[in-house]
Amino acid sequence: MTTRTTRxxxxxxxxxxxxxxxFAACSPGEGVDVDGSGEGGSGDAGGILVAAIxxxxxQLDPQSTSxxxxxxxxxxxFDTLVAPDENLVMQPALAESWEISDDQLTWTFTLRDDVTxxxxxxxxxxxxxxxxxxxxxxxxxxxxxFAAVEDVSATDERTVxxxxxxxxxxxxxxxxxxxxxxxxxxxxxxxxxITTQPVGTGPFELSAYSSGERIELVAHEEHWGGAxxxxxxxxxxxxxxxxxxxxxxxxxxxxxDSVPPQQVGSLMEDSSIDIAQVGSxxxxxxxxxQANPPFDDVRVRQAIAYAxxxxxxxxxTMYGNATVNQTAIPVSSAWxxxxxxxxxxxxxxxxxxxxxxxxxxxxxxxxxxxxxxxxTAAQVIESQLAEVGIAVEIRxxxxxxxxxxxxxxxxxxxMLGWLGNIDPDDFYYGQHHTDGPNNYQxxxxxxxxxxxxxxxxxxxxxxxxxxYAEAATQIADDASYIYLYNPAVVQTWSPDVxxxxxxxxxxxxxxxxxxxx
Amino acid sequence: MTTTPRLAPEPTHGTARRRAPxxxxxxxxxxxxxxxxxxxxxxxxxxxxxxxxxLAPYPANAVDISRALQPPSTAHPFGTDDxxxxxxxxxxxxxxxSLQVSVVSVTIALVVGVLLGLVxxxxxxxxxxxxxxxxxxxxxxxVMLLAIAIVAVLGPGLTTAMIAIGVVYVPIFARVTRASVxxxxxxxxxxxxxxxxxxxxxxxxxxxxxxxxAPIIVQTSLSLAFAILSEAALxxxxxxxxxxxxxxxRMLFDAKAFLDQAWWMGVFPGLAVFVTVLALNLxxxxxxxxxxxxxxxxx
Numbered sequence: 001m002t003t004r005t006t007r008x009x010x011x012x013x014x015x016x017x018x019x020x021x022x023f024a025a026c027s028p029g030e031g032v033d034v035d036g037s038g039e040g041g042s043g044d045a046g047g048i049l050v051a052a053i054x055x056x057x058x059q060l061d062p063q064s065t066s067x068x069x070x071x072x073x074x075x076x077x078f079d080t081l082v083a084p085d086e087n088l089v090m091q092p093a094l095a096e097s098w099e100i101s102d103d104q105l106t107w108t109f110t111l112r113d114d115v116t117x118x119x120x121x122x123x124x125x126x127x128x129x130x131x132x133x134x135x136x137x138x139x140x141x142x143x144x145x146f147a148a149v150e151d152v153s154a155t156d157e158r159t160v161x162x163x164x165x166x167x168x169x170x171x172x173x174x175x176x177x178x179x180x181x182x183x184x185x186x187x188x189x190x191x192x193x194i195t196t197q198p199v200g201t202g203p204f205e206l207s208a209y210s211s212g213e214r215i216e217l218v219a220h221e222e223h224w225g226g227a228x229x230x231x232x233x234x235x236x237x238x239x240x241x242x243x244x245x246x247x248x249x250x251x252x253x254x255x256x257d258s259v260p261p262q263q264v265g266s267l268m269e270d271s272s273i274d275i276a277q278v279g280s281x282x283x284x285x286x287x288x289x290q291a292n293p294p295f296d297d298v299r300v301r302q303a304i305a306y307a308x309x310x311x312x313x314x315x316x317t318m319y320g321n322a323t324v325n326q327t328a329i330p331v332s333s334a335w336x337x338x339x340x341x342x343x344x345x346x347x348x349x350x351x352x353x354x355x356x357x358x359x360x361x362x363x364x365x366x367x368x369x370x371x372x373x374x375x376t377a378a379q380v381i382e383s384q385l386a387e388v389g390i391a392v393e394i395r396x397x398x399x400x401x402x403x404x405x406x407x408x409x410x411x412x413x414x415m416l417g418w419l420g421n422i423d424p425d426d427f428y429y430g431q432h433h434t435d436g437p438n439n440y441q442x443x444x445x446x447x448x449x450x451x452x453x454x455x456x457x458x459x460x461x462x463x464x465x466x467x468y469a470e471a472a473t474q475i476a477d478d479a480s481y482i483y484l485y486n487p488a489v490v491q492t493w494s495p496d497v498x499x500x501x502x503x504x505x506x507x508x509x510x511x512x513x514x515x516x517x
Numbered sequence: 518m519t520t521t522p523r524l525a526p527e528p529t530h531g532t533a534r535r536r537a538p539x540x541x542x543x544x545x546x547x548x549x550x551x552x553x554x555x556x557x558x559x560x561x562x563x564x565x566x567x568x569x570x571x572l573a574p575y576p577a578n579a580v581d582i583s584r585a586l587q588p589p590s591t592a593h594p595f596g597t598d599d600x601x602x603x604x605x606x607x608x609x610x611x612x613x614x615s616l617q618v619s620v621v622s623v624t625i626a627l628v629v630g631v632l633l634g635l636v637x638x639x640x641x642x643x644x645x646x647x648x649x650x651x652x653x654x655x656x657x658x659x660v661m662l663l664a665i666a667i668v669a670v671l672g673p674g675l676t677t678a679m680i681a682i683g684v685v686y687v688p689i690f691a692r693v694t695r696a697s698v699x700x701x702x703x704x705x706x707x708x709x710x711x712x713x714x715x716x717x718x719x720x721x722x723x724x725x726x727x728x729x730x731a732p733i734i735v736q737t738s739l740s741l742a743f744a745i746l747s748e749a750a751l752x753x754x755x756x757x758x759x760x761x762x763x764x765x766x767r768m769l770f771d772a773k774a775f776l777d778q779a780w781w782m783g784v785f786p787g788l789a790v791f792v793t794v795l796a797l798n799l800x801x802x803x804x805x806x807x808x809x810x811x812x813x814x815x816x
Binding site: 242260262263266312315316369372375376378379380382383384394395396397401 | 578579580582585599600672673755759760761774775776778
């Protein structure tokens with residue numbers, strides 16, 4: 001599981017840069033010469049692209065922040081050893097190749113030799129060791145990703161060796177899934193400047209930051225993936241979607257992801273802009289607090305799962321820009337498991353409640369206005385559960401309070417989402433393993449624990465797939481989470497923007513983009 | 518038996534001079550056309566608040582996604598919102614919330630503020646200094662900001678909204694009351710009572726309070742209007758009434774995202790706030806005219 005969803009919370013945004021040339025050719029429908037260096041195509045016209053994001057980063061240290069706004073910017077400033085391509089398959093980035101020992105316990109990465117930091121100094125293996133040790137030693141946000149890592153060391157300037165305590169098929173996703181595991185510069189960290197003036201290896205470097213207004217990036221000409229086509233990217237903070245869309249229409253900005261779901265339909269018909277709607281790996285769910293009766297009774301949880309109409313919830317919150325799902329992993333993923341046990345069945349729900357001896361149930365449903373979809377969905381859920389005689393009291397909190405309440409167990413039911421997961425371990429371990437750090441609902445099933453433990457170390461892909469299919473099915477049967485839907489990523493930009501690809505992991509990469517105007 | 522006729526006001530041929538002051542004021546108010554219009558609106562509102570359940574054509578929270586965002590029609594005169602709920606029913610049912618919040622919060626402000634104002638104005642000295650300096654500090658904060666801060670501490674909800682709005686209006690009542698008391702306490706009839714040895718409590722209740730009530734009544738009606746606005750603002754910010762309970766402010770907030778697709782979601786709750794506040798202001802203005810001592814003397 002990755003970072004918590006939140007506008008501020010991190011998404012696993014993905015690696016930038018570099019891989020550009022790698023998948024440029026397969027960008028669907030874009031047909032642009034993104035790698036136009038050779039023949040000096042339109043891509044070399046340069047220019048500054050202005051992107052509107054919905055809020056300001058809390059800080060610019062990729063390893064410490066959990067804000068999506070930070071990652072939107074830092075995606076273009078930092079690199080990881082490996083990085084996911086559009087299909088979320090890991091590809092070389094700062095590491096040009098790697099080898100795994102026969103016992104699966106030693107990973108040897110060979111680094112590129114043409115990487116320089118934005119300040120001009122050379123990048124080497126010690127930087128990688130420093131970065132990973134920092135995450136582990138300081139227990140930063142993504143330290144859980146390194147749980148299986150025993151040691152990280154540099155054998156020479158271009159070789160990094162990672163030893164793990166047990167076979168870890170998801171190691172590449174752990175060290176490349178998003179920029180929270182980016183390689184940072186020791187000097188930059190120790191001077192404390194990284195929070196406001198980060199020095200990275202990515203395709204763009206920070207040139208100016210006006211708090212409350214914008215962050216300006218300029219091209220890093222020595223970037224190992226080739227100099228970006230753009231001269232720079234400016235990220236403007238525009239919290240109000242209507243304002244952002246008006247600015248796009250007026251040509252003041254070139255790109256935004258502030259698109260209210262209810263407007264997607266009309267924007268799709270607007271020929272003056274380009275809009276993309278891509279299936280994401282995010283998912284939204286309901287959870288009940290299994291420490292509190294009667295939610296410790298699986299029949300009560302199942303009754304709720306039968307009593308809600310996912311189609312109506314999805315329509316009300318996302319206007320069709322989402323796919324209903326009864327488990328976490330979306331149909332677009334290779335790890336998808338077919339599961340459709342629960343369909344709206346109020347009679348079944350009432351029977352289950354009767355069997356459990358529950359009547360007159362009143363549920364406290366905790367939502368947060370920071371994610372308006374939860375407030376909207378809560379009102380739909382309230383009316384649906386009323387049909388089976390369950391009263392719902394909605395409690396809408398600010399997200400900070402919401403997180404505190406969740407941590408302290410002061411809730412019956414809650415709705416939220418997880419964003420940016422890639423590996424199935426991300427989707428299930430933290431949330432559903434008895435010892436999972438995010439198992440706030442208090443779910444415990446030894447069979448599921450065994451499966452999730454086994455999935456972490458199983459190196460045979462087919463066997464691993466089966467393990468997670470079984471785990472996913474059991475988790476959904478037990479209604480540990482009551483899954484609702486996978487939303488689509490919606491982004492819109494001016495037709496002047498050439499070569500931009502909207503990605504399912506919400507990584508915003510401008511390395512291969514050019515402006516044609 | 519024999520005493521009864523003496524106490525009753527002379528029914529028909531009594532002149533205005535002989536009626537009780539409040540009756541005189543009421544009659545004057547009823548001659549004020551604008552005020553009557555305001556009172557009619559308020560009466561409708563009170564009826565909605567009391568009998569909303571019977572009047573509303575649909576339940577407030579009847580969600581039906583298939584009917585979402587329907588424009589006004591005979592079935593739904595004010596249209597439906599994004600969850601398919603009937604906007605007219607919600608506007609009607611929200612009246613009770615708005616009235617409840619404004620009446621309770623203004624009552625809090627009235628009771629506490631008037632009490633403090635009376636004490637500060639009548640006794641002067643250190644009670645006056647303490648009360649008025651605290652009031653000054655509270656005045657230094659914008660009203661909404663202070664209310665938001667209070668809600669942040671107590672947690673959002675209907676009760677909190679009442680307390681928050683009540684607290685922020687206390688200094689206004691305290692100041693209005695004190696200013697009047699300062700002039701009234703120098704009047705001969707007050708001095709006479711004091712020199713006859715009346716207990717300060719008795720002097721305040723019997724002689725001071727009745728003579729400072731006019732500005733307080735006017736302030737009350739104007740504060741009710743501001744309280745309705747404040748409640749709408751707090752709910753708009755998600756700090757007042759919690760969904761799915763209907764509230765005009767909350768409905769406006771929900772409508773914001775649909776302004777270019779469903780104008781009716783915002784226009785009708787907005788109108789409800791507008792009309793209510795206007796009515797209270799009209800009545801307040803009329804009361805000010807009617808209760809103005811100088812004007813009465815001139816008449």
